[in-house]
Amino acid sequence: DKVRPNCIGNADGDLENQVGRGKLVRLYQQWPSKNMFCCCGCCMTGGTDECYCPNMCVWCFILVPSCTYFGLVAPKLISNGIYLLPGATLAIFLIATGLLLATCCTDPGIIPCREVILATGTADQLKVALGYDVLGPEGSDSASLPPQLRKQGYRFCNTCCIVRPPRSSHCSDCDNCVLRFDHHCPFVNNCVGQRNYHYFFGFITCVMVLATMVMPALALHLFNPDQDKAMKNAAKIDKSMSLLFYAMCAVGELAADIAELKDMLQRAQRPAVREELQRVLTKLEAEQLKAKSSEAAPAATSPKVAPATAQAAAPAVDVRPVGPWTEITTFALDLGGYNKPDVSIDLRLKGVEELPAESLTCDFKEDSFDLKIMGLDGKNHRFVRTNLEKDIVPAESSFRVKKNHVIINLRKVKGEYGYDSWVDLCAKGKRKPAASKSENPQDSIMSMMKDLYDEGDDNMKKIIGEAMYKA
Ligand SMILES: [Zn+2]
Ligand SMILES: [Zn+2]
Known part of the structure; x- marks a missing residue:
């Protein structure tokens, strides 16, 4: 989208501010917030004065078992001719980490505060994008918000001094109003809102699949004395996975x-x-x-x-x-x-x-x-x-x-x-639907004529065409 008014750190030209001796200063540098920005404002994450422990723990819980799996178990599987199982695990691992990175480092849907909107003159753009006036009526506060707006779920944020739409909320950890706010998640160190909810949901799903693939394999490798039997079982799982995969393809082809x-x-x-x-x-x-x-x-x-x-x-x-x-x-x-x-x-x-x-x-x-x-x-x-x-x-x-x-x-x-009287066991062409009792008799005559017209020769078509036209 051309207008990204919610992203105060975005590197869009019209949202950048020219200050000082021709030096380009970005909005997040001019108005520092609790959010942390990097890559020229392309990436951002939650509050700077927060504890990063939960987020680091999540990364450790994903990376340590996965790397152990790829370092110890996967080479052994591959040397035994088992390819699909480690391949699928690698794919799920890459998707899960990608989605976690996206949830952590993207804008959850932040609405800029009043000061930024006024300084950058983006009120009109915001009005077009969100469908209402974010600044609200002149000199408005939480008490003076029109009752009809209040009824629809609009609220005035006293911190950001803006009118925020229904289902959005002010995150005290990030000190921002966020569109369609779900919650502030310390494990991804970011708010979960309108713009990163799908990443978050995908990450949760993938990480559960990853855990069911990595954990049993690691446990069998580290704590099972009978490695040969474990390898045979892995080969069985791999075989049934590939069979299932091929069967799904084949059944799809057959159905088509x-x-x-x-x-x-x-x-x-x-x-x-x-x-x-x-x-x-x-x-x-x-x-x-x-x-x-x-x-x-x-x-x-x-x-x-x-x-x-x-x-x-x-x-x-x-x-x-x-x-x-x-x-x-x-x-x-x-x-x-x-x-x-x-x-x-x-x-x-x-x-x-x-x-x-x-x-x-x-x-x-x-x-x-x-x-x-x-x-x-x-x-x-x-x-x-x-x-x-x-x-x-x-x-x-x-x-x-x-x-x-x-x-x-x-x-x-x-x-x-x-x-019903039958003349043959199977219908010759496409079967005609049974005429319902309420059907207008004139309609069935017309449809019979239409069928005769469709099936008849040129002369028949001419005669019926004229008759239908007159009717
Ligand atoms: Zn707010
Ligand atoms: Zn937050």
Whole structure:
């Protein structure tokens, strides 16, 4: 920002004061405060008459264990081929110290006192930046502050002789008013306010992560007699960290691939193309399921048995080994008329009735279903259809096993005049949303005409275009 009125030590040209024989004197030299400045006013820290002990302690508590770690433990880890653990620790250490330095040495959001504002003529700039007159009405004091300002949280600082905005406060340690004042922190030897709060918050987070990485490693190195075992454990942690890292990248890539495939599937018109896309999609979804279940596996304490009912649990929590899938391609389909409540699909699978009940699961959703048959003839079979032509009622849909057959019953949605009539199992293009009852009939005719227009040839477009224009 061009105007930094709060920073009295800033080296901005318009905030510097020309005094004496052409010698440049900075504001913090002309009006010494309790703050300490260095690097031509670029850096500043809290009160000079303060004890620096807490701040020094913080630096020692971070630097001593970290340097010991990097001097003793890290070389040993690296010589054992463990790179990710010390690398990550170094990165966190650098970020934590950087953020601590930034919290200690930056302006927390100091509002200059009246004397400085008047001498530098920055009242107007401050008014623009803060949105109110910092000097207040002529000759104002805490008693004469207008009640409406007082109600909004504005206060008059008797020390700085300025009107300070809501949530700001005067820090007695630094002898300044600070914008959005949080507290004066002796451990960073600075106020924590509007301008350095994010550094402070980041520092606290990083230093906790750093402690959990450095302290156990140091303790194991210094006090554990069995160094080989400790090194093996470190290698395990390093391996799982790198695996987690790669798995996160891979799962992200897979999810992006699946999203793009689904998008392509919605746009594809040709049956052969759709079938091919569906095949690849099923394969990728199986891979994603496998990746997710292998990620979830170490976290699971007891093997879970997926229920074989229609309300099957979400596939992500199924920790049993799954895939690769053999897709079931042949099936008999009975769409049923307007008076039949179900669409039924008959899959012929030899010997399916001999499988235990939990080997078969089917996940019904409003516009899709996913049947999985585990361990039939040593293979895992799957029959999945997304983008069903009409919505189904998942809670009332089910499947049953007969000798050499699995029958899936998809419950149709019942409308005012009977059940939906289906012409195919899956919708060809993007499915149209179901028309709501309150919809204006004229609107649905118009939308039907619009669809005809979109799909029709040039002549059709011309006729419909004219009709729509007249309507
Ligand atoms: Zn003040
Ligand atoms: Zn302070």
